[in-house]
Amino acid sequence: MIFFLETLIGGLLAGTMYSLVAIGFVLIFKASGVFNFAQGAMLLFSALTFVSLQEHGIPFLQSLLLTVVVIVIGAVAIERAVLRPLMNRSQITLFMATLGLSFILEGLAQGLMGAEVRALDLGIEDTPLMLGEVMVSQFDLVAASTAAVLVTVLALLFNKTHIGISLRAVADDTRAALSIGINLNRIWQIVWAVAGCAGLVAGLLWGARQGVQFSLSLVVLKALPVLIIGGFTSIGGAIVGGLIVGAAENLAEVYVGPSIGGGITPWFAYFLALVFLHVRPAGLFGERAIERV
Amino acid sequence: MSSLARPAVAPEALLAVHDIEVIYDDAILAVAGVSLNVNKGAIVALLGANGAGKSTTLKAISGLVTADRARVSRGSIHFLGKDTAGVAPNQLARQGIVHVLEGRHVFSQLTVEENLRSGGFLRRLGRRELERDLERIYAWFPRLKTKRKTQAGLTSGGEQQMLAIGRALMTRPTLVLLDEPSMGLAPIIVEEIFEIVADLNRRESVSFLVAEQNINVALRHAHQGYVLDTGRIVLSGTAQELLQHGGLHEYYLGGKAGEAVPATRAE
Ligand SMILES: Nc1ncnc2c1ncn2[C@@H]1O[C@H](COP(=O)(O)OP(=O)(O)OP(=O)(O)O)[C@@H](O)[C@H]1O
Numbered sequence: 001m002i003f004f005l006e007t008l009i010g011g012l013l014a015g016t017m018y019s020l021v022a023i024g025f026v027l028i029f030k031a032s033g034v035f036n037f038a039q040g041a042m043l044l045f046s047a048l049t050f051v052s053l054q055e056h057g058i059p060f061l062q063s064l065l066l067t068v069v070v071i072v073i074g075a076v077a078i079e080r081a082v083l084r085p086l087m088n089r090s091q092i093t094l095f096m097a098t099l100g101l102s103f104i105l106e107g108l109a110q111g112l113m114g115a116e117v118r119a120l121d122l123g124i125e126d127t128p129l130m131l132g133e134v135m136v137s138q139f140d141l142v143a144a145s146t147a148a149v150l151v152t153v154l155a156l157l158f159n160k161t162h163i164g165i166s167l168r169a170v171a172d173d174t175r176a177a178l179s180i181g182i183n184l185n186r187i188w189q190i191v192w193a194v195a196g197c198a199g200l201v202a203g204l205l206w207g208a209r210q211g212v213q214f215s216l217s218l219v220v221l222k223a224l225p226v227l228i229i230g231g232f233t234s235i236g237g238a239i240v241g242g243l244i245v246g247a248a249e250n251l252a253e254v255y256v257g258p259s260i261g262g263g264i265t266p267w268f269a270y271f272l273a274l275v276f277l278h279v280r281p282a283g284l285f286g287e288r289a290i291e292r293v
Numbered sequence: 294m295s296s297l298a299r300p301a302v303a304p305e306a307l308l309a310v311h312d313i314e315v316i317y318d319d320a321i322l323a324v325a326g327v328s329l330n331v332n333k334g335a336i337v338a339l340l341g342a343n344g345a346g347k348s349t350t351l352k353a354i355s356g357l358v359t360a361d362r363a364r365v366s367r368g369s370i371h372f373l374g375k376d377t378a379g380v381a382p383n384q385l386a387r388q389g390i391v392h393v394l395e396g397r398h399v400f401s402q403l404t405v406e407e408n409l410r411s412g413g414f415l416r417r418l419g420r421r422e423l424e425r426d427l428e429r430i431y432a433w434f435p436r437l438k439t440k441r442k443t444q445a446g447l448t449s450g451g452e453q454q455m456l457a458i459g460r461a462l463m464t465r466p467t468l469v470l471l472d473e474p475s476m477g478l479a480p481i482i483v484e485e486i487f488e489i490v491a492d493l494n495r496r497e498s499v500s501f502l503v504a505e506q507n508i509n510v511a512l513r514h515a516h517q518g519y520v521l522d523t524g525r526i527v528l529s530g531t532a533q534e535l536l537q538h539g540g541l542h543e544y545y546l547g548g549k550a551g552e553a554v555p556a557t558r559a560e
């Protein structure tokens with residue numbers, strides 16, 4: 001029983017790492033209807049920027065702030081150079097644009113800051129911790145708490161601030177938002193910057209775990225099943241989706257893996273996502289249009 | 294209607310639309326030579342059947358044409374004497390033009406009060422001022438106050454129309470472009486909404502350009518009116534003149550386009 005609990009909790013906590021990546025997608029998808037393939041590249045770019053700054057001897061907090069500045073500048077540039085000219089184009093056009101963007105960002109990141117694997121030390125011990133009789137990873141606990149803080153901050157932003165209500169207004173009805181003078185371009189810049197910051201948080205945690213390198217941009221592939229399960233338009237869905245994927249992966253690896261020769265983790269999340277596509281195509285928390293009965 | 298001479302813009306003119314042509318997707322000509330004026334403090338009705346070009350004309354004025362892949366390909370629009378060509382919709386809203394879209398378009402996932410607040414963001418009000426403006430809207434539409442915490446998508450059609458108007462008023466507009474407020478509503482609600490519009494016009498001197506298919510209710514509350522048919526103005530005059538004009542209803546059957554003789558010219 002304790003072993004089961006350990007597997008479950010370990011999986012749930014690891015799942016929040018997926019959620020962190022998925023949140024960035026949700027933000028951009030909600031506000032502009034774009035599936036931002038470049039989210040992974042943004043994640044790599046921001047983590048690399050942070051590591052490079054640190055390597056130049058700049059202290060943690062300053063590095064973090066500078067990276068955020070870079071992200072904001074990047075978001076404004078992307079909105080001006082990519083989104084604005086393609087406004088009103090089809091979804092697939094925008095998707096292709098973000099695909100292109102992801103290669104540009106990856107190329108830029110590695111060209112400017114090098115392609116070798118860089119270690120990132122956030123000062124979190126990756127030693128096991130005993131909670132009662134259950135052993136959990138300290139790193140996973142920190143990751144989960146970070147996700148919790150991020151979600152709280154986003155919830156406050158969305159529900160309590162003018163900017164947040166404007167963001168939700170744009171997500172709800174873009175034309176109506178334009179009609180009352182909401183500046184759509186500004187909103188997109190803000191959303192991409194916020195998604196970039198969410199990507200930074202995810203990038204730092206993933207980077208600390210597996211090193212900062214090119215393959216970091218591939219964690220987006222882990223976010224896809226999370227999005228399919230949780231729905232593309234809900235932050236809550238991204239969290240729950242991440243938890244489900246994390247827990248299911250871990251449990252399957254331990255309990256099903258041995259009987260089919262192991263190596264379940266790389267594909268099990270996709271299998272689960274396919275099942276969900278049949279049962280709930282909009283995802284658990286996918287937005288249904290409100291209709292009066 | 295498409296007189297070639299530029300109209301002299303009268304000093305009291307709030308909005309002067311001169312001979313505009315609007316094209317969707319570089320292919321569909323939806324409005325072909327519309328001219329109209331809205332004077333300060335006036336309620337002007339823009340009448341016409343389905344597809345006549347009412348909504349397109351309003352979108353040209355508010356700048357929202359661009360969101361529908363359309364553009365004004367000819368003519369000019371002046372608001373308070375300034376040419377609005379190329380001005381972004383959010384800038385036009387800042388200058389005082391607000392568009393209440395056809396079909397209301399409330400933010401259905403937001404609460405009634407969040408919808409109203411969003412209309413006030415444009416002016417970057419402080420908390421106190423925003424609250425005061427909210428109360429002002431609630432005074433006009435007491436029904437919205439009782440539903441302030443309700444998700445807008447769950448309110449009735451009439452409430453959504455009031456909300457759309459209230460949200461627009463939060464921008465403190467000089468000119469409201471109101472697109473088919475009567476759509477899908479019971480006559481008694483339509484009457485209530487038009488009464489409020491007329492009241493707003495009298496007491497707060499907000500000007501309105503109202504697109505309507507419902508000729509009677511529109512003309513009873515408007516000062517001036519224009520009748521559109523397949524993208525052209527075919528008739529214009531004071532509301533009185535138009536109401537008395539026997540052939541008005543014919544335009545809704547599409548029979549009289551082209552052979553129209555304007556009741557009087559508005560300019
Ligand atoms: N988004 C669009 N894309 C292409 N063509 C459009 C679009 N919107 C309107 N049109 C065309 O423009 C013409 C005028 O339409 P518009 O919506 O302005 O008419 P309307 O007078 O508002 O009609 P209704 O009373 O039905 O609202 C129509 O022929 C319509 O097909």
Ligand SMILES: [Mg+2]
Nearest residue numbers: 347348349395
């Ligand atoms: Mg219309």
